[in-house]
Amino acid sequence: QQQVKQSPQSLIVQKGGISIINCAYENTAFDYFPWYQQFPGKGPALLIAIRPDVSEKKEGRFTISFNKSAKQFSLHIMDSQPGDSATYFCACGSSNTGKLIFGQGTTLQVKP
Amino acid sequence: DTAVSQTPKYLVTQMGNDKSIKCEQNLGHDTMYWYKQDSKKFLKIMFSYNNKELIINETVPNRFSPKSPDKAHLNLHINSLELGDSAVYFCASSQGETGGAGGYTFGSGTRLTVV
Numbered sequence: 251q252q253q254v255k256q257s258p259q260s261l262i263v264q265k266g267g268i269s270i271i272n273c274a275y276e277n278t279a280f281d282y283f284p285w286y287q288q289f290p291g292k293g294p295a296l297l298i299a300i301r302p303d304v305s306e307k308k309e310g311r312f313t314i315s316f317n318k319s320a321k322q323f324s325l326h327i328m329d330s331q332p333g334d335s336a337t338y339f340c341a342c343g344s345s346n347t348g349k350l351i352f353g354q355g356t357t358l359q360v361k362p
Numbered sequence: 363d364t365a366v367s368q369t370p371k372y373l374v375t376q377m378g379n380d381k382s383i384k385c386e387q388n389l390g391h392d393t394m395y396w397y398k399q400d401s402k403k404f405l406k407i408m409f410s411y412n413n414k415e416l417i418i419n420e421t422v423p424n425r426f427s428p429k430s431p432d433k434a435h436l437n438l439h440i441n442s443l444e445l446g447d448s449a450v451y452f453c454a455s456s457q458g459e460t461g462g463a464g465g466y467t468f469g470s471g472t473r474l475t476v477v
Binding site for chain 2: 284286288291292293294295296299337339349350351352354355357
């Protein structure tokens with residue numbers, strides 16, 4: 251049973267465009283929602299994270315939108331650049347269980 | 363300075379062998395993890411330790427045995443390796459359960475290939 255569903259599996263965007271990746275979860279006990287970025291041959295790195303008490307968080311070109319009632323959240327990358335080409339993972343965490351459950355990943359390619 | 367370092371980076375071994383992967387973090391974090399990333403890039407937690415104490419043990423074959431000699435080190439020993447164990451294994455650390463604002467810090471991974 252997949253607790254965290256991420257879409258799309260892959261995404262191609264033109265340079266300067268907006269990349270949008272979506273995530274849906276089932277467990278209402280989750281209280282921490284990060285996004286990780288992974289380049290080939292490297293480990294995932296924390297990009298941006300949100301707690302359920304806010305609906306949006308922005309850091310530079312990266313924004314998380316969070317819809318608690320729908321149990322969904324998304325990552326928006328504004329003005330996408332070729333250097334943003336990577337695999338992106340959403341994750342859900344619970345302070346009770348102390349573990350992160352990752353989505354299946356989205357491979358983003360930004361074309362010059 | 364590397365925050366979370368794993369060794370070796372690559373490991374090629376035959377079925378039935380026993381192998382170990384080592385992990386060290388210099389961030390002063392109190393919690394460490396092992397994650398497995400399969401060929402489809404799916405990341406699945408295997409174990410986590412908090413201050414040398416096992417707190418998460420997912421449904422992992424008992425051929426996998428983690429050991430934490432101190433809170434800066436978490437090693438993974440795998441007995442009787444099978445073809446299906448081939449994957450990239452990531453060590454990670456965090457301060458607290460989910461890492462708070464800092465999240466998890468991952469190592470660069472160990473690519474294990476069983477032939």
